[in-house]
Amino acid sequence: MxxxxxxxxxxxxxxxxxxxxxxxxxxxxxxxxxxxxxxxxxxxxxxxxxxxxxxxxxxxxxxxxxxxxxxxxxxxxxxxxxxxxxxxxxxxxxxTGFENLCFCAALYGIGKPQRRDRAGKLLDTFDLSKAANRRFGGYxxxxxxxxxxxxxxxxxxxxxxxxxxxxxxxxxxxxxxxxxxxxxxxxxxxxxxxxxxxxxxxxxxxxxxxxxxxxxxxxxxxxxxxxPIQAKHVALFSFANAVNDIKDRLIDTFPGLDFSLPGPCMIRAEADESIRVGLLVRYLEDQGAEVKEARRIQPSLEDIFVQITGIEADAMRREKEKPGGGR
Amino acid sequence: MRSWIAFWNILLKDMRTYYLKPPNISWGLVFPLAWTGMFFIKSGSGMGSIPTLLPGVVAVSILFGTTSMLSVTVTFEKKQRSFERLLLAPVPLELLMLAKTSGAILFGSANAFVPVAMAAFLIDLSGVAWETFVPAVFLIAVASTFLGLFIAVAVKEVFEAQTFSNFFRFPMIFLCGLFFPIENLPVFLKPFSYVLPLTYGADILHGAVHGHYAMPFTLSFSLLGIFCIGLFMLSLHNIKKRWII
The missing domain is CATH 3.40.50.300 (P-loop containing nucleotide triphosphate hydrolases)
Structure with missing residues (x-):
């Protein structure tokens, strides 16, 4: 609410x-x-x-x-x-976990009985009761x-x-x-x-x-x-080989579809109407691409993010999960 | 907000996790003992030298105990980012830093009484003016701890904290009249002595132990107090500038 x-x-x-x-x-x-x-x-x-x-x-x-x-x-x-x-x-x-919580509560001026009570309840809520008396460093x-x-x-x-x-x-x-x-x-x-x-x-x-x-x-x-993208139809194709050079041919052959390359071995097709996935797969195979997977996907917030920021979500995630990423 | 709860718990946590750890207790004992032994043996003049050496040994024990512990623990917590947790607490920054430094002040004060306890076994200390000696020990501990805080705020790595501490500590051993009078220093070095807080603390200790003050002890107390406030304010300013960027 x-x-x-x-x-x-x-x-x-x-x-x-x-x-x-x-x-x-x-x-x-x-x-x-x-x-x-x-x-x-x-x-x-x-x-x-x-x-x-x-x-x-x-x-x-x-x-x-x-x-x-x-x-x-x-x-x-x-x-x-x-x-x-x-x-x-x-x-x-x-x-320990319990001591850490009690100490943090004390920083906010919470009295001893209350902070012990709250710490115990939170350890229960977070499923950490068994580790309450273990040092935080060993968690x-x-x-x-x-x-x-x-x-x-x-x-x-x-x-x-x-x-x-x-x-x-x-x-x-x-x-x-x-x-x-x-x-x-x-x-x-x-x-x-x-x-x-x-x-x-x-x-x-x-x-x-x-x-x-x-x-x-x-x-x-x-x-x-x-x-804005909920009514869109999206299909995603994965390949065993790189397909960077096929995009221009796809655009020429299927003018009603928008194509993008989320990765070197991936093609994403987007349209206002239903996409004929089988037709696209046959065309791609004729062009020498080895199709591993083809599927319709529901447009998501990720698509909007990519559209607005120009940043691929996968790239952002990989960058973040590298040691030291995001500091 | 009951800030005293935060203050007390920060102090307790630091005492438990840093100052009362066996390695630190032994370090806090061994270090003053080593200084005491070294100077008593080196002087070679028997028990009679103890009252002359005691103030210097006490001051050095406090200086090394406080600056090492505080600069290392604060730098360590800053590096680990657990210091952020304190900065996020709704406690005035002044009180927060007082809480953070209190453990080191107590540790330094306790260190001071290791050489005193040793000396008490060997000579009669009944002539010591304890009403001056004890407050001086406390003020030296406060000033040294705030020097440690100043150092901790200035560096990023734990090893830098030790190196930068030595930049202040070793000159202070020679320049502050701990083991020989400032009057014996070359003229060009004397001005440096008077801008170092330990000079005033050492003078009070010397006066309290064997009755010879180079400066009026009220002046020394006042100047030591001013150094404490100055170092604390400077450290707070630097914390706001460097840590709350």
Missing amino acids: LKDKSAIAVSSLVKRFDDIVAVDDVTFRVRSGELFGFLGPNGAGKTTTINMLTGLACPDSGMIQICDIDCTNRPRAAQHLIGVVPDESNLYPEL SRGMKRKLTIAAGIIHKPEILFLDEPTTGIDVASARQLRQIIADLNHAGTTIFLTTHYIEEAERLCDRIAFIVSGRIVRIDTVANLIQ
């Missing part, structure tokens, strides 16, 4: 590092109770924006309001209202992410900033985390989520902003973003 009250209001935000403009005239508003996605490739300005919103960086110009508190010149003024889950787990390796990556999220919400923040929460963890943990994020949002927490998993943003977010080279290129609801 979206309310009209602003949880985050940002206007003409600019941040420079020497000659590089990391965040360039960014304006957006996140409504109270909303799950807002911030999508963009490495170096787009996502983390710099989060740092400015959470008080870890000062903007060069522009305005930031968190729950109607002006944080532009007092970056730490609203920290009691926010929880932050950074892109890397940053709890204390030498403390698996998925467990670390879960405990870091638990630490981010132990003080029951009104707004939760999640920076790439599911990067680099196993499928089961990622699924569990997505469910927890959705539950938190349903319980009323405003969530600001950065992710490079477009399908994750599509599934979770109410609205999404695409940010490229420090600028927001589009903000809208997932439904509105997808709407």
